Each structure stands twice: as C-alpha cells, then as structure tokens.
Amino acid sequence: MNVNRFFIGAISGCLLSLFLPIVPALLWLIFLFSLFLLCLHYRLLALAGCCCALSLWLWQVQQHQWQSKQLLHLSEPWLQGQVVGIRQQDQDFSRFLWQIDEGPYRGYLVRLRWQEAPELLGQGQRWWLKLRCKAVRAPANPGSVYAEANAYVLGILANCLVKEALLLDPVWDHRQQLYQRLKAKIGDFSAFALITALTLGERPFSDELWLGLQATALGHLISISGFHIGLLFGWVYGLMVILSKSHALLLLCRQLAPFVALSAAWYYSLLAGFAIPTLRALVALALAVYLMQQHRRLSYSQSWLLVCGLLLLLNPLWVMSISFWLTVYAVALIFLFVWRYPLLDHNFKGRFLLAVKFQVLMTLLMSAPTLLFFHGIAPLALVSNLIFVPWCSLLVIPYLLIALLLELVLPAEMLWHWQLAELILAPLYHWLLYGAAMDYWWLLPAQTMVSALLIALLLAAAFFLPVPASKRCLALLLLPFTYLLWPKAPQWQLHLMDVGQGTALLLQKGDRGLLYDVGPVYGSFNATEAYVLPYLHYQGIRQLDYLVLSHADSDHTGAFAEVLKAYPQVKLIADFDTGFLQQPCHALPAAYLNAQLRTFRSTAARQDSNDSSCVLAVAVDGWTILLTGDISTKVEAELLTRVPELKTDLLLLGHHGSKGSSHLRFLAQVQPLVALNSAAANNAYGHPSKEVQARLSLLQIPLFNTAELGAIRLTITEQQLAIWPYRQQTLPFWLQKQ
Numbered sequence: 081m082n083v084n085r086f087f088i089g090a091i092s093g094c095l096l097s098l099f100l101p102i103v104p105a106l107l108w109l110i111f112l113f114s115l116f117l118l119c120l121h122y123r124l125l126a127l128a129g130c131c132c133a134l135s136l137w138l139w140q141v142q143q144h145q146w147q148s149k150q151l152l153h154l155s156e157p158w159l160q161g162q163v164v165g166i167r168q169q170d171q172d173f174s175r176f177l178w179q180i181d182e183g184p185y186r187g188y189l190v191r192l193r194w195q196e197a198p199e200l201l202g203q204g205q206r207w208w209l210k211l212r213c214k215a216v217r218a219p220a221n222p223g224s225v226y227a228e229a230n231a232y233v234l235g236i237l238a239n240c241l242v243k244e245a246l247l248l249d250p251v252w253d254h255r256q257q258l259y260q261r262l263k264a265k266i267g268d269f270s271a272f273a274l275i276t277a278l279t280l281g282e283r284p285f286s287d288e289l290w291l292g293l294q295a296t297a298l299g300h301l302i303s304i305s306g307f308h309i310g311l312l313f314g315w316v317y318g319l320m321v322i323l324s325k326s327h328a329l330l331l332l333c334r335q336l337a338p339f340v341a342l343s344a345a346w347y348y349s350l351l352a353g354f355a356i357p358t359l360r361a362l363v364a365l366a367l368a369v370y371l372m373q374q375h376r377r378l379s380y381s382q383s384w385l386l387v388c389g390l391l392l393l394l395n396p397l398w399v400m401s402i403s404f405w406l407t408v409y410a411v412a413l414i415f416l417f418v419w420r421y422p423l424l425d426h427n428f429k430g431r432f433l434l435a436v437k438f439q440v441l442m443t444l445l446m447s448a449p450t451l452l453f454f455h456g457i458a459p460l461a462l463v464s465n466l467i468f469v470p471w472c473s474l475l476v477i478p479y480l481l482i483a484l485l486l487e488l489v490l491p492a493e494m495l496w497h498w499q500l501a502e503l504i505l506a507p508l509y510h511w512l513l514y515g516a517a518m519d520y521w522w523l524l525p526a527q528t529m530v531s532a533l534l535i536a537l538l539l540a541a542a543f544f545l546p547v548p549a550s551k552r553c554l555a556l557l558l559l560p561f562t563y564l565l566w567p568k569a570p571q572w573q574l575h576l577m578d579v580g581q582g583t584a585l586l587l588q589k590g591d592r593g594l595l596y597d598v599g600p601v602y603g604s605f606n607a608t609e610a611y612v613l614p615y616l617h618y619q620g621i622r623q624l625d626y627l628v629l630s631h632a633d634s635d636h637t638g639a640f641a642e643v644l645k646a647y648p649q650v651k652l653i654a655d656f657d658t659g660f661l662q663q664p665c666h667a668l669p670a671a672y673l674n675a676q677l678r679t680f681r682s683t684a685a686r687q688d689s690n691d692s693s694c695v696l697a698v699a700v701d702g703w704t705i706l707l708t709g710d711i712s713t714k715v716e717a718e719l720l721t722r723v724p725e726l727k728t729d730l731l732l733l734g735h736h737g738s739k740g741s742s743h744l745r746f747l748a749q750v751q752p753l754v755a756l757n758s759a760a761a762n763n764a765y766g767h768p769s770k771e772v773q774a775r776l777s778l779l780q781i782p783l784f785n786t787a788e789l790g791a792i793r794l795t796i797t798e799q800q801l802a803i804w805p806y807r808q809q810t811l812p813f814w815l816q817k818q
Contacts (some may be wrong), residue, residue, distance in 0.1 A: 082123075082125050083125075083382075083386070084125040084381075084382060084385050085113050085125040085129070085680060086125040086126065086128060086129040086130065086132075086388060086389070087129060087385045087388070087389025088126055088242070088385060088389070089125065089126035089127060089128060089129025089131075089132075089133070089135040089388070090129035090132060090356070090389045090392055090393055091129075091133075091385070091392060091744040092126075092129075092130050092133075092426065093129065093130035093131065093132070093134045093137070093396075094103050094133045094137060094193070094392045094396050094399040094652065094753075095135030095399065095779070096130070096134065096135060096179065097133075097137045097396065097399060097814075098399060098811040098812040098813070099811070099812070099813055099815060100812070100814045101211055101814060102814050103138070103141050103142065103145070104144050107113070107136070107199045107551055108138060109135055109138050109142075109513060109540040110138060111538075112131050112135040112138065113131070113135050114482070114763065115127075115131045115136060116128055116131035116132050116758075117286070119131060120772065122422055122556075124761065125275065125379060127329070128636055128642065129389070130391065133392060133393060133396055133787070134396075135594055136393060136396045137399075139657060140397055141177075141232070141397070143739075144188075144232055144237070144397075145178075147184060147185055147188060147237055147763075148215070148216075148237040149236060150184070150185075151190075151237050151238055152213055153212055153213070154212055154213075154236060156211065156212050156243060156351045157210070157211060157777075158204065158208060158209065158210050158211075159180055159183070159208070159209060159211060160181055160182045160207070160208050160209075161178050161179050161180040161181050161190075161206070161207065162178070162181055162204065162205065162206045162207075163177075163178055163201065163202065163203050163204060163206075163207070164177050164178065164179045164189065164203060164353070165177035165203060166202070166203050166255070166280075166282055166353070167197070167202070169236075170604040170605070170607075171603060171604030172392050172603040172604045173193040173195055173196060173197075173604070174193070174194045174195075174197035174201060175191070175192065175193055175439075176191075176194075176201075176206075177189050177190075177191060177192070177234075177236075178190050178191075178192045180723045181206075181233055181244070182235040182662060188235050188237045188801075189234060189235050189237065189729060190211070190213065190236060190237055190238050190239070190240045191216075191238075191239045192209075192211075192240050192241075192242055193239070193240070193241050193242070193243075193720040194241075194242040195241075197242070197799060198247075200250070200259070202252040202253075202256040202284070203252060203253050203255055203256035203259075203353075204251060204252045204253025204254075204255075204256055205247065205249060205250055205251065205252065206247075206248040206249035207245055207246065207247055207248060208245070208246040208247075209242050209243075209244070209245050209246075210242070210243045210245070211240040211241065211242060211243065212241045212243055213238040213239065213240040213241075214238060214239055214240075214762070215238060215239075216228055216231040216236060216237075216238060216239055217576035217608070217761045217762065219577075219579055219580050219611055219760075219786070219790070219791075220578050220612055220790030220793040220807050220810075221577055221578050221614075221615050221618075221641075221790065221806065222615070222618060222793075222806055223615065224611065224614065224615075224617035226810060228815055229357060229400045229810075229812070229815055230275055231240070231564060232397045232400060232793050232815075233264065233356065233398060233400055233401045234356070234747075235650070241588050244688055247761060251689070254350070254367060255280060255351055255353060256278060257284060258279075258351070258484070258487070259276065259280055260273070261487070261492075262276060262279075262280075263276075263488075264693045265495070265498070266495070266498045266502075269477070269498065269502050270326055270502065271437050271501070271505040271506070271509050272284075273285050273286070273289060274302065274505050274508065274509060275498070275501055275502075275505065275581070277302050277303065277479060277481075278302065278304065278308070278352050278472075278480050279480050279481065279484050279667045280349060280352065280353075281304040281351065281352035281353055281355055281358075283302070284542055285304065285451050285631065285688065287609075288512075288513060288516045289512055289513075289516070291516035291617075292511075292513055292514070292515040292516035293512060293514070293515075294458065294459060294510030294513060294515075295458055295460060295515030295516060296460045296461070296511060296515040297443075297450075297457075297458035297460065297461035297464055297465065298464050298465070298468060298508075299421040300565060301469065302629050303357075304351075304355065304358060305349070305357040305358070305361070305403075305549060306355070306357055306358070306360060306361035306364070306407055307408070309344075309348055309349060309358050309361035309365070309479060310357075310361055310364075311342075311364065311473055311477060312344055312345055312348050312477070313342065313345045313365050314341075315342065315478055316337075316340060316341040316344040317337050317338060317340075317341035317343075319331070320333045320336065320337035320340055320341065321334060324337070325433055327388055334697055335643065336370075338369040338373070339369065339404035339553040340365060340760060341365075342352045342362075342365055342369050345361070345362060345365055346362060348481070348759070349361070351360055351484075354706075356398070356401070356403070357403055360391055360404070360407065361392060363390065363394065364387045364391070365387065366389065367387065367390065370764070373741075379781075380415035380416075380418065380419050380673060381415070381435065381680055383415070383458070384408070384412055384415055387408075388408045391404070393812040394713055400812060401411075402491070405449070406449055406453075407590065409446075409449060410442070410446065411666055413441070413442060413445050413446075413710040414442075415463060417438055417441060417442075417524060418738075421437065421438075423433065424468070428675075434786060435470070436466065437466050437577075438464075439462070439466050440462060442465070442565060443461050443462045443704050447461075447690045449503070449785060451499055455678070456516075464511070464515075465513075468508055468511070470509075471507070471508070472508070475504060476504055478507070479500075479501060479504055480501055482497075483497040483498060483500070483501050494589070512652050520523070521808075535653055563678055570589050570590030570591075571589070571795055571796065571797060572587070572588070572675070572700045572701060572795075572796040572797075573793060573794065573795050573796065574586070574587055574588075574730070574793070574794040574796065575586075575588060575615070575619065575792070575793050575794075576756050576758055576784075576786060576791065576792040576793075577599070577611055577758075577786075577789045577791050578611070578636075578758075578791045579599030579600060579605060579607040579611050579612065579758065579786075580599070580600060580605055580760040580765070581600055581736065581759060581760035581763050581765070582597070582600030582634055582635035582636060582638065583596070583597040583599070583609070583630070583636050583709075583732075583736070584597050584598050584599040584607065584608075584612045584615075584638075584758075585597060585707060585732065585758075585760045586615070586616065586621070587672075587674055587675070587705075587725065588617070588619060588621065588674075588697060591620050591621060591622040591623060592621070592622075592624075592625055592673065593616070593619075593621045593623075593624050593625065593712065594625055594626045594628065594672060595612075595616070595624060595626070595627050595643065595650075596630065596696060596707050597628070597629060597630055597635065597636040597638075597644055597709075598612050598627070598629070598636070598638040598639070598640055599611060599612050599635070599636075599638040600634060600635035600636075600638055600786070601634050601635075601637070601638045601639055601730040606639040607638055607644075608638035608640065608642050608643060609639055609642050611641070611645065612638070613642060613646055614814070615791070617644075623647075623649070624643070624647040624649075624650045625650065625654050626650065626651050626652065626668065626672070627640065627644070627647075627650050627651070627653065627759075628653040628654075628665070628668070628694060628696060628763070629642055629652070629653065629654040629656075629658070629694075630692060630693040630694045630695075630707070630709035630710070631655070631656065631692050631693040631697075631709055631710060632656040632677075633690065633710065634691075636709070636710070637658075640652075640658070641660070644660060651663060652666055653665060653667065653694070654692060654694075655681060655692060656692070658672070660748045665681050666677045666679050666681070666695070667692035667694075670774045673679070674700070674701075675698055675699065675700040676698070677696065677697070677698055678696075678697040678698075678699075678702070678816060679693065679694060679695065679696055680694075680695040680697070680717055680719055680722070680723065681693070681694055681717045682711070682717070682719075690709070690710035690711065690712060690735060691710075691714065691715045691766065693706050693708065693709025693710050693711050693715075693734075694709060695707065695709060695711060695715075695719065697728070701796050701797060702798050703729045703730070703796055703800045703801060704727065704728045704729050704730070705728065705729065705732075706726075706728035706730065706731050706732065706752070707729040707732045708731070708733070708734040709734065709735075709743070710733055710734060710735040710738075710740055711734045711735070711741060712734070712735070712740050713740060713741060713742075713743040713746065716741065716742075716743055716746040717743070717745075717746070719746075720746060720749055721816065724748055726749065727750055727751055728750045728751075728753050729750050729752060729753045729754070729801070730753070730756060730794070730801070731747075731750060731752035731756065732756045732758070733753070733755055733756065733759070733768060733772065735767075736757060736758060736759045736767040736768065737757045737759060737767045737768020737773075737785070738765070738767060738768075738769060738772070739769035739770075739771040739772060740770045740775075741772070742775060743775075744753075744779075745780070747775055747776065747779055747781065748779060752781055753781075753801075754781070754782055754784060754803070755776055755781050755782065755783045755784070756783075756784050756785075756792060757783060757784070757785045757786065757787075758785075758786050759785060759786065759787045761787040761788070763787070768783065784803065784805060788807070789805035789807050789808060790805060790806035790807035791805075792805050793805040793806070794806070799805045
C-alpha cells in the first residue's frame with residue numbers, strides 16, 4: 081500500500097506538469113529534490129512520488145531545451161552519429177532520424193533531410209555530417225501530430241538539412257537488411273505494406289489504406305505496439321510450458337520460459353526499431369518476469385499503478401504521449417474485465433462468449449478517447465475487432481513472424497512463405513479497402529477532456545459495477561450525458577488552417593463546405609495532402625461545394641487536383657487556366673446555403689499576378705467576412721472606390737500580412753473587429769510585417785496569426801463570434817510559451 085501511494089503521487093506529478101504555465105527555472109530542481117527527501121523521511125509517500133516525478137520531469141525538459149538551444153546556436157556544425165530509422169524517400173529529399181553519438185548531444189535525435197542522398201543510405205550506418213539546423217516547428221491543426229510535444233517525447237532536438245557528409249561505417253543493421261530484402265522480393269505484393277507493418281513496424285500505406293484503417297478502427301492492430309509484443313511473449317511462453325509437459329527431460333523449459341519469451345519480445349521490438357510503444361511493453365514484461373521469479377502476486381490495481389508509475393518515472397515526458405494514455409487506459413479496461421468477468425465456463429462455448437463480451441465492452445469503452453482525440457467513431461469498429469483481432473492474434477501475426485524466420489534460413493529465391501502470407505492477409509486487406517470505399521466514419525460533437533473522462537468513467541461503472549441497483553442508478557446518470565454526443569444543429573464555422581507559408585480557409589456548415597485556397601506546394605511536399613485533406617476529413621466534410629483558387633501562386637493553389645480527386649462533385653472557381661473544368665470568380669452564386677456571397681476582381685491586374693486575386697465577401701448570420709487573397713494596396717484602393725460602403729467584421733490580411741497590403745486607409749475604412757493572418761513561423765519574408773502590425777495596433781484591431789496560434793476556428797452565431805486558436809487549447813500549457 082505504501083508503494084501504491086508513491087506511484088499514485090508520481091502519476092499525479094506527471095499529470096500536474098501538463099498544466100504548468102511555464103517551465104520552472106532549474107533552481108526549482110533543488111527545492112523539489114529537497115522536498116522529496118523530506119517527504120520520504122516523514123513517510124509522506126504520495127507527496128514524495130509527486131516531487132520525484134516533477135524533479136525528473138524538470139531535469140529532462142531543461143536538459144532538452146538547453147541542448148536544443150546550444151545546437152541551434154551552432155553555425156553548420158560537423159557531428160558524428162548513426163542512422164536509427166529506415167529512410168522515407170520523396171521526390172526531393174530523403175528523410176530519416178539520426179542519433180548523435182558524441183559530445184553533449186550524445187543520445188539525442190535530430191530529424192534529417194538529405195537532398196540527393198546516397199542510394200545505399202540505411203539504418204545502422206554511421207556518418208559524420210555537416211548540418212544546418214532549425215527549431216522543431218510544424219503547422220498545428222486539430223487531428224494532426226503535435227510536432228513540438230512529439231519532439232520532447234522522442235528526444236528530437238532539431239530539424240536539420242545535411243550539407244556535407246562523410247561515411248564512417250557503411251554496414252546496415254539487421255532491420256534495414258531485412259527491409260531491403262523484403263522490398264526487393266515482395267515489394268509488388270498488394271499486402272506488402274501490411275506485411276512490413278506487422279513485421280518491421282514500417283507502414284508505407286496508400287491514402288486508401290489509411291482511410292480504411294480509420295473507417296474500420298483497426299489502426300491499433302496494424303502498428304507494432306504493446307499488444308503485439310505481449311502477444312508474442314504469451315505465445316512463446318505458452319509453447320515453452322507445453323514443451324515442458326511433453327517430456328521429463330524438458331522440465332527445464334518451464335524455468336526458462338519467461339526468459340525465452342522475454343528474449344523473443346526483445347527481438348520483435350528490435351525489428352520494430354525499438355519504437356516507444358514497444359519499449360514500454362518490454363519494461364512492463366521485464367517487471368512481470370521479475371515478479372514471477374520473486375513469486376510475488378499483485379492485485380490488478382497494484383499491477384496497473386506499478387507499471388504506469390514506473391514507466392512515467394523512467395521517462396516523465398511520456399506523459400505528453402497520446403499513445404501512452406491510450407495504452408494504460410486499455411490495460412486498465414482489460415484488468416477491470418478480468419476482475420469483473422472471470423472465466424467460469426472452460427468449454428469452447430464459454431470461452432467464445434466471454435471473448436465476444438470482451439470485444440464488445442472494449443469497443444464501447446474505447447469510444448471515449450476516440451471521441452476526444454479523433455472527433456468521431458467508426459461504426460465498423462465492433463465488427464472489425466470481433467473478426468480481425470482473433471484473426472490476427474491467432475493466425476496472422478504468428479505466421480508472419482514464422483515467415484520472417486523462414487526468410488532467414490530459406491534460399492533467397494523462394495517465395496511460397498510470403499505468397500501464403502499474402503493469402504492469409506487478403507481478408508484484412510480487402511476489408512480495409514471496403515471501409516475506405518464506404519467512408520464509414522461518424523462525426524460527433526467534439527469532446528473536452530473533462531466530458532470524455534466523464535463518459536469513460538460512467539460507461540466503465542455501468543459495465544463493471546457488480547450491484548444491479550447501482551447500475552440502474554448509473555444508467556439514469558448517463559442520460560444527461562447523451563446530450564454531449566447528440567448531434568447539434570449545424571452552425572456556420574470558419575476554419576483558417578495552419579498550412580505554413582500559404583493560405584487554406586474553409587467555410588463550413590454541417591457536412592458541407594466552401595474551400596478558399598489549398599495551401600502551398602514546395603517541391604515534392606504539398607500542404608494540400610499533408611494538412612488540408614486530413615482537416616476536411618477530420619471536420620466531417622462530405623460535400624465540398626466550391627473550391628475557390630484566389631490566384632495562380634503555388635502557395636495558394638498547392639495540389640488542388642488532389643481535392644478534385646477527393647471531392648469529384650466540387651465546382652472549381654479560378655480566373656487562370658487550371659487544365660480542369662472551371663468557372664470564373666464572378667460565377668460564384670449570390671447565395672450559398674443561407675450565406676450571401678459577393679466577389680470582386682481587379683480589372684486592371686495581370687491574370688497571373690497577386691492583384692488578380694479573387695476577393696470574396698461572405699455575409700452570414702449578421703456577420704461579414706472578407707477574404708482578400710494577395711491583393712496589394714493598389715487593388716485595395718480600387719476595391720474601396722468600387723464598393724465605398726464596404727465593411728467587414730473578419731478580415732483575412734492580404735498577402736499574408738505583407739507591408740505592400742493592408743494599407744492604413746483600407747483598414748480604417750473596412751473597420752474589421754478581428755484580423756486573421758496565415759503565415760509560417762519564422763518565415764523568411766517577415767510576415768506579418770512590422771508595418772502591418774503597427775497599423776493594426778494603431779487601429780486597435782486584434783491580430784490572430786496561424787504562425788503563433790496554429791489553426792484558428794471561428795463559430796458564428798447571430799449572437800457572437802467564438803474564436804478557438806488551436807495552440808491555446810492543447811496540453812501541455814507550458815509548451816505554448818516556446
């Protein structure tokens with residue numbers, strides 16, 4: 081019980097770190113450590129655990145920030161290190177993780193881009209590299225990875241570009257060799273992506289497969305995690321126990337079983353590149369093996385507290401990992417289920433019914449975090465898990481690992497074991513394609529952390545409390561919370577997406593929308609596929625009515641053809657030749673749903689210039705919105721001449737806040753209540769310019785800029801404009817100050 085209190089305190093301390101407004105100074109470490117020792121002396125174990133966790137957290141955050149700052153201050157340093165990930169290749173760059181193995185940065189990672197990298201670049205090689213580094217910063221949109229938090233979790237100091245290189249050790253490691261062998265041998269198999277995902281942790285999935293994973297809720301199954309590591313441990317341990325019973329000479333197998341199983345789990349983790357979920361599983365299994373050897377039995381609650389607390393003490397920064405909390409939540413549900421519904425009927429029917437009940441309850445109870453993090457649920461989740469969790473657990477994963485071992489001993493030209501693997505994976509592969517084609521995803525009202533936690537607690541209590549009367553009371557308590565999930569009447573929303581140095585804006589009502597620009601494209605990278613399409617899907621846009629391309633610049637047109645492919649019925653609006661069926665700017669209707677639209681385009685501007693931008697004014701529920709593209713002050717003056725009564729409540733600054741736009745006279749005339757701007761953090765153009773910021777300040781117009789705030793959502797009603805900047809809503813709070 082004393083140890084339980086300590087780990088409860090440690091978990092509480094890590095959670096508390098998420099809500100700190102700033103990172104305390106390093107001197108606080110002395111205070112926290114002294115308080116930790118004092119609490120230990122007086123047996124205040126909960127407070128001691130809290131102080132211990134906060135001390136470790138503060139030390140790691142301060143170390144990460146200090147090392148990152150020092151690295152960024154260096155001008156193109158030469159550093160030694162090792163490639164620790166299989167590279168991802170696009171048209172322009174090779175991208176991979178690289179671990180520094182010298183000096184004060186030893187053990188930290190950097191994310192590298194390398195133009196014209198050697199063909200034989202691979203995991204395990206050691207290089208001496210000259211790097212140009214910049215801080216980790218990426219566009220922040222709901223439903224996407226929070227890059228800055230992820231950098232702390234993984235230990236990534238910076239994003240760097242390779243300038244020069246010297247190869248120190250050309251040898252690939254075991255994982256890279258296996259991947260290259262499989263790619264050359266079965267790279268043309270339809271199930272190749274699934275095979276590499278389940279054997280090596282590499283997921284070269286097509287967009288169709290990603291959609292299928294979301295629609296079927298099987299993402300947890302096609303990513304090597306604690307489930308897969310634990311499954312292999314259980315299989316190997318069980319086989320060793322069976323062997324020990326088959327002959328007296330094999331009794332030693334029983335004693336060796338946990339160690340052999342742990343070794344197999346370690347090898348599977350190695351194949352997965354020691355991804356963080358596999359490391360957490362290894363720690364938990366090593367702890368379980370130790371307790372087995374000590375003949376110690378813990379209750380389910382003690383086991384959960386011990387594993388969760390120990391993992392957070394080993395790395396307090398894992399508290400920022402969504403996958404960590406999904407894992408410990410799932411483990412807690414499994415413990416609750418085993419406690420509440422023990423196996424009493426040992427025949428096949430009893431086991432089958434219990435397995436079905438387990439899948440049903442897990443699917444329902446995992447819906448709460450799914451709502452919180454992914455803004456919806458997959459109606460195919462229950463069917464998918466009932467069929468494919470046992471299919472993969474009992475057949476697919478064991479066979480794929482056997483096939484991988486066969487690959488190491490069979491002649492290179494033999495394919496039969498992989499052809500059989502593709503046959504076994506065929507049902508799963510076609511199910512994913514079916515889910516993608518049908519687009520099964522129910523968008524539900526977004527939940528706060530508090531509402532999602534309440535839903536999870538009430539569902540857990542309703543299913544796991546043993547007293548029927550208590551269940552009836554809880555059922556009554558659940559009724560008010562159905563309001564949280566009940567679809568609300570659609571409201572107008574304006575979304576200024578964070579796409580870096582470009583523009584993408586969505587006007588949405590329910591599942592319909594109008595898209596104004598689609599973000600930038602730079603070389604092989606395009607924000608349309610990376611940010612815009614995932615955002616549309618996350619917001620539940622099923623019918624995109626209009627795609628307006630303001631002008632021909634690539635930071636506005638992006639990969640617009642991908643939007644046309646995703647929404648074949650959309651009407652393309654553009655005043656320059658796109659090569660697709662299109663209509664001019666003035667062809668936009670005067671009314672869209674219950675909004676009024678008005679367009680303007682300069683008659684004097686060249687067709688391919690910024691001043692040729694399609695300016696769009698939207699009036700909805702008594703509010704007005706003005707989208708100005710990249711027009712200059714010259715066209716702003718022309719606009720005021722042609723529409724002297726022009727006023728607006730929301731203004732999207734012209735040309736990303738360039739000093740050549742948003743003239744003082746124009747701002748004073750249109751009198752916006754709020755100015756919005758779309759620009760990249762630390763962009764080379766200095767957008768928004770100091771001049772524009774000074775004009776806005778003079779007129780007391782607040783500025784909301786995606787570079788600092790991430791994606792900006794505005795909910796529009798007749799009574800108010802509610803502004804929701806994404807970066808100001810996410811945990812941890814202290815990371816907002818970076």
